[in-house]
Amino acid sequence: VIRAQTQTSPGYVPDSKFYKVEAILRPWRVPQVSSALLKMGIRGVTVSDVRGFGAQGGSTERQGGSEFSEDKFVAKIKMEIVVSKDQVEAVIDKIIREARTGEIGDGKIFLVPVSDVIRVRTGERGEQAERMAGGRADTSLISRANNVWKDSSFTF
Ligand code: ATP
Ligand code: GLN
Numbered sequence: 617v618i619r620a621q622t623q624t625s626p627g628y629v630p631d632s633k634f635y636k637v638e639a640i641l642r643p644w645r646v647p648q649v650s651s652a653l654l655k656m657g658i659r660g661v662t663v664s665d666v667r668g669f670g671a672q673g674g675s676t677e678r679q680g681g682s683e684f685s686e687d688k689f690v691a692k693i694k695m696e697i698v699v700s701k702d703q704v705e706a707v708i709d710k711i712i713r714e715a716r717t718g719e720i721g722d723g724k725i726f727l728v729p730v731s732d733v734i735r736v737r738t739g740e741r742g743e744q745a746e747r748m749a750g751g752r753a754d755t756s757l758i759s760r761a762n763n764v765w766k767d768s769s770f771t772f
Contacts, residue, residue, distance in 0.1 A: 626705070632729035634746055637697045637707050640668060641715045641723040646693045649714040653697065655766045656710060657752035657759070662696040672721035692723065698730055700743070703752055 628635065641649060643665075650661060667689035675690070699707055708725055716722050735745040750759045 628701070628704075628727065628729070630729050632701065632731070633742070634698055634700055634730040634733055635704050636728040636730050637695075637699065637704060637711070638726040638728055639695045639697075639711050639715070639723060640666065640692050640725075641695060641711070642717070642721065643691055643693045645715045645717075646695065649695065649711055652710050652714045653707065656706065657750065657754070657763045657766065658697060658699070658703075658707060659748040659751045660698065664694045664696075666692050666694045668692045670721070670724065675721070690721065698733060698746065700746055700753065706752075 639649075646663065650663075653661060669689055672690055673688065695711075697707055704727065708727075711725060732741055733745040734741050738745075747753050750762070752763060754760070754763075
């Protein structure tokens with residue numbers, strides 16, 4: 617099964633066991649994105665407040681008519697999610713589904729290869745450090761059932 621998943625994964629360059637999905641998104645869409653990720657068993661997410669400039673340029677978000685950017689940069693949220701290679705496409709699909717409005721300024725996703733993951737508490741590295749209790753790859757019976765229940769597109 618792992619072999620099948622690997623074969624259907626796109627041939628990312630450079631090849632890596634882990635990737636960081638880095639998404640720059642509209643702040644008001646982030647709660648929706650993060651709860652959808654949590655429901656599919658993504659447990660590790662980092663967010664930061666950032667300001668950026670894209671095709672949206674200096675146009676502020678249409679939000680209650682209040683302009684909250686003092687300069688040409690627009691307030692965005694950066695979400696960083698490190699996952700194993702076989703989980704990348706599912707995470708990207710979910711982010712697009714939850715964050716897209718179809719209008720300029722929806723954001724962008726960057727895919728970055730990650731050389732290693734180290735859990736500070738235990739010193740674990742690699743797969744052991746990347747896997748999280750209750751995560752997508754957690755094979756314990758309860759979380760496996762939870763994952764199936766939460767996300768019917770989960771594949772073993
Ligand atoms: P522990 O079991 O020791 O708690 P953990 O894997 O749950 O380890 P934390 O120590 O809780 O990791 O993580 C600290 C912070 O690291 C989190 O608040 C989050 O910002 C970030 N983080 C953890 N895992 C990931 C990940 N896979 N992708 C992105 N950010 C992560
Ligand atoms: N891939 C991890 C797991 O399945 C989860 C990674 C994450 O939550 N970012 O346990």
